[in-house]
Amino acid sequence: MEKExxxxxxxxxxxxxxxxxxxxxxxxIPMRPIVDFRDSSTYLLEKYLKNIxxxxxxxxxxxxxxxxxxxxxxKQIKIEQDESMVSFDVKSLFTKVxxxxxxxxxxxxxxxxxxxTENSKLAKEDIITLTKICINSSYFQFRDKIYQQVDGTPMxxxxxxxxxxxxxxxxxxxxxxxxxxxxxxxxxxxDIFCIIKTTEREKMLKALNNCHESIEFTMExxxxxxxxxxxxxxxxxxxxxxxxxxxxxxxxxxxxxxNSHHHKSQKIAVIDSLVSRGVGICDKSSIxxxxxxxxxxxxxxxYPDTLVNARINKILSDPTSKPKNKKEDRLPLPYVGPLxxxxxxxxxxxxxIKCSYFSGPKLGRMVQTHKDKxxxxxxxxxxxxxETCDKSYIGQTKRPLKTxxxxxxxxxxxxHTTKSAIAEHYWEHKGSHNINLNNTKIIYKxxxxxxxxxxxxxxxxxxxxxxxxxxxxxxxxxxxSSTLLPLIKDKT
Numbered sequence: 084m085e086k087e088x089x090x091x092x093x094x095x096x097x098x099x100x101x102x103x104x105x106x107x108x109x110x111x112i113p114m115r116p117i118v119d120f121r122d123s124s125t126y127l128l129e130k131y132l133k134n135i136x137x138x139x140x141x142x143x144x145x146x147x148x149x150x151x152x153x154x155x156x157x158k159q160i161k162i163e164q165d166e167s168m169v170s171f172d173v174k175s176l177f178t179k180v181x182x183x184x185x186x187x188x189x190x191x192x193x194x195x196x197x198x199x200t201e202n203s204k205l206a207k208e209d210i211i212t213l214t215k216i217c218i219n220s221s222y223f224q225f226r227d228k229i230y231q232q233v234d235g236t237p238m239x240x241x242x243x244x245x246x247x248x249x250x251x252x253x254x255x256x257x258x259x260x261x262x263x264x265x266x267x268x269x270x271x272x273x274d275i276f277c278i279i280k281t282t283e284r285e286k287m288l289k290a291l292n293n294c295h296e297s298i299e300f301t302m303e304x305x306x307x308x309x310x311x312x313x314x315x316x317x318x319x320x321x322x323x324x325x326x327x328x329x330x331x332x333x334x335x336x337x338x339x340x341x342n343s344h345h346h347k348s349q350k351i352a353v354i355d356s357l358v359s360r361g362v363g364i365c366d367k368s369s370i371x372x373x374x375x376x377x378x379x380x381x382x383x384x385x386y387p388d389t390l391v392n393a394r395i396n397k398i399l400s401d402p403t404s405k406p407k408n409k410k411e412d413r414l415p416l417p418y419v420g421p422l423x424x425x426x427x428x429x430x431x432x433x434x435x436i437k438c439s440y441f442s443g444p445k446l447g448r449m450v451q452t453h454k455d456k457x458x459x460x461x462x463x464x465x466x467x468x469x470e471t472c473d474k475s476y477i478g479q480t481k482r483p484l485k486t487x488x489x490x491x492x493x494x495x496x497x498x499h500t501t502k503s504a505i506a507e508h509y510w511e512h513k514g515s516h517n518i519n520l521n522n523t524k525i526i527y528k529x530x531x532x533x534x535x536x537x538x539x540x541x542x543x544x545x546x547x548x549x550x551x552x553x554x555x556x557x558x559x560x561x562x563x564s565s566t567l568l569p570l571i572k573d574k575t
Contacts, residue, residue, distance in 0.1 A: 091131055095461045095483060096124040099239070101225040108333040116178065118223045118237040122461065125220045129242040132213055135203045139192045140248040145255055145270050150315045151363050153269060153276070154326050157315075160267050161322045162278055168305040168319075169284050170312055171275040171291065173251070177243050178235040179297045180250050182218050186211065188253035217242055234297070244272065254294050258287070269312075276312040315364055327369035328361055341385040346418045346440040354381060354394040362398060374399075413439040460484050462530040464539050467491070467505055467523045471516040474551045476505050479539040481532065488520045508551040 103114035120126050140146070147153050162168070173179075193199060193207045203210070221232040221240070236243035251270065259268050264283040269276050279287060284302065291300040303310070308319035316329035330336075339345060339353050357380070361373035374395060381391050414430065416423055418440040430436040461483045468475040480487040494503035495518070500510050505518055526542065529535040540557030543550060 091127045093122060093124055093127055095122065095481075096126075097122050097461070097483065098229065099123045099223040099237075101223040101230070108331050116238055118221075118232075118239040120237070120240045123220075125217045126241065128213060129217050129240055132210070132217065133241045133245050135199050135205070135210060136189065136214075136242075136245045136249065138198045138202065139189065139196070140245055140252060145252075145259070145268055146248075147269050147271050147313075149271075150313045150360075153313060153315050153317075154364055156267065156269055157317065157324045157326055160278065160324055162266070162319060162324060163322065165281055166266060166278055167281040167284055168308075168310045168317060169277050169279060170303045170310060171277060171288070172301050172303070173273040174299045174301060176247050176251075176273040176298075177238050178232070179299075180235050180243075180247050181295050181297055182234060182236075182246075184253065184295065185246050185250040186214065186218075188249055189214065192249070214242070214246075218246075247273065254291065254298075257294065258290050262287075271313055274313065276310075276317070314360070325366050325368065327365045328373055336380045336383065338380070338384050341387070344418070344420075345442055346423065349440065350386070351390070351394060353384075354386065354391055355398065357381070358395050358398045411437060413437045415439050415441055418442050460525055460528055462528060462535065463525045464527040464529060464535060464542065465523050466526050466542075467518060467520060469508060469516050469518050469551070470522075471512075474508065474549050475546060476508070476551045477526070477539060477542050477546055477556075478552075479529075479535045481535075484523065484525065488523055492520055504551050504553040507553065 100119045101116065102119065103116050105112045106115055120129070147156070190207070190211060193210065199210070205213075217240075218236070221237050223230055223232070223237065236246050251273065255268070255270075259265055264280040264287070265277060267276070267278040277284075277287075284304070288300060288302045292298070305319075310317050311329040314329050316327050318325045318327075338357075339350060341350055357377045358374065361370060361377055365373045378388075378391055378395075382388070414436050416427060416438050423440065427438040427440075430438060462481050463484050464477065464479045465484055465487070466475050466477050467488075478487070491503050491505045493499075494506035495509050498506065498510055500507040505520075509516060509518055527535075527538055529538060536557045537559070540555065540559045543552050543556045544559065546552075547555075
């Protein structure tokens with residue numbers, strides 16, 4: 084237990100950051116508030132508690148994980164004339180979850196079911212205490228000010244989805260279990276699909292909204308016998324329920340373009356995923372239209388007809404086949420064109436080594452971030468530039484960057500030129516050169532020690548003409564430089 088407890092302590096924690104993302108699929112484009120909890124003081128503890136509490140949220144059989152599970156449940160249902168399809172949704176669930184009621188429900192489930200003991204040796208009281216610590220640590224930084232969330236769970240916390248799920252489970256226990264007017268109730272997070280007596284649907288909405296003052300449910304009723312849920316469009320066919328793929332009106336049908344600089348296997352995966360989803364979700368009367376639509380989408384993304392038709396025929400020839408659940412060990416290779424294909428073929432043929440592929444820097448890494456800038460990032464490769472002569476120093480640190488910059492500043496002030504190349508450059512020019520350490524830029528955030536040293540070495544080699552480094556970092560054969568440098572190009 085002592086070793087386990089130490090693994091939950093983050094010695095280089097940082098304050099969670101607040102930012103927001105637009106909900107482009109909703110009217111007026113509202114913002115979704117998110118808190119970046121990575122590397123926060125309770126992040127590791129919350130991940131640990133998530134693994135303990137997650138099985139508790141799966142005790143009742145209302146949850147579904149994807150559209151395939153929705154279709155599986157629909158096939159078992161007959162809908163009568165006096166029944167309606169409706170969907171319920173909770174407004175801003177995470178930030179409105181009442182913590183007192185949620186903790187009471189967790190205590191009850193811990194007491195009545197021992198499924199959690201498979202993942203933990205903690206006592207029930209300890210789990211509750213640790214959960215309260217995490218809930219009370221919901222603070223974040225925005226624009227240099229620190230705020231505390233007084234109720235609800237923050238978007239971005241590892242524990243938030245589980246707590247929200249457990250609270251909705253308590254509502255379902257009160258309002259759904261044993262309710263004879265409800266024929267089917269399935270839920271994905273806070274999205275609910277329900278088949279209910281038509282005369283009872285308004286009564287159910289009112290009952291749900293009376294559960295707690297902070298929770299507000301909305302209801303959408305079927306339109307002409309049709310209602311979407313997740314990526315499934317559900318429609319009435321007499322007493323049966325038909326189903327086909329649903330795409331939101333804002334969906335642009337943009338996928339990985341066939342002419343993009345990616346390995347062919349990744350492009351084949353796009354075809355397979357679209358076709359397999361159609362086969363898995365559509366009923367027999369809808370599958371042909373979906374396949375034709377997929378063909379049209381892929382053609383717009385420049386996929387050749389011969390390849391698309393070949394993959395479709397392969398999947399349709401064995402529609403019962405499913406992707407392998409077993410994860411295979413693969414060697415990741417940077418995709419740099421034909422050279423990568425040659426290397427991967429050789430590895431597979433001679434050594435039976437299968438490969439996966441990753442591409443170089445994406446545009447999203449090169450444009451301005453919407454998050455607040457900060458100097459307390461840890462596990463980074465950084466670049467400090469002399470404002471007088473444009474020479475620069477590239478370094479790496481596992482500690483917060485702010486801490487490392489304080490060390491460089493101390494070496495400059497005390498003239499420790501052997502301990503810092505930045506200090507050596509400053510005193511070599513007798514203090515006439517200006518090196519503003521507050522303008523140090525993070526080139527990469529990299530938690531893996533070896534990968535950090537490797538990238539640092541490549542970047543130092545690429546910066547030799549303007550470098551003030553005292554050494555070249557990790558020794559890397561120059562044959563790799565031209566191939567790998569473009570993949571980790573300085574994003575600054």
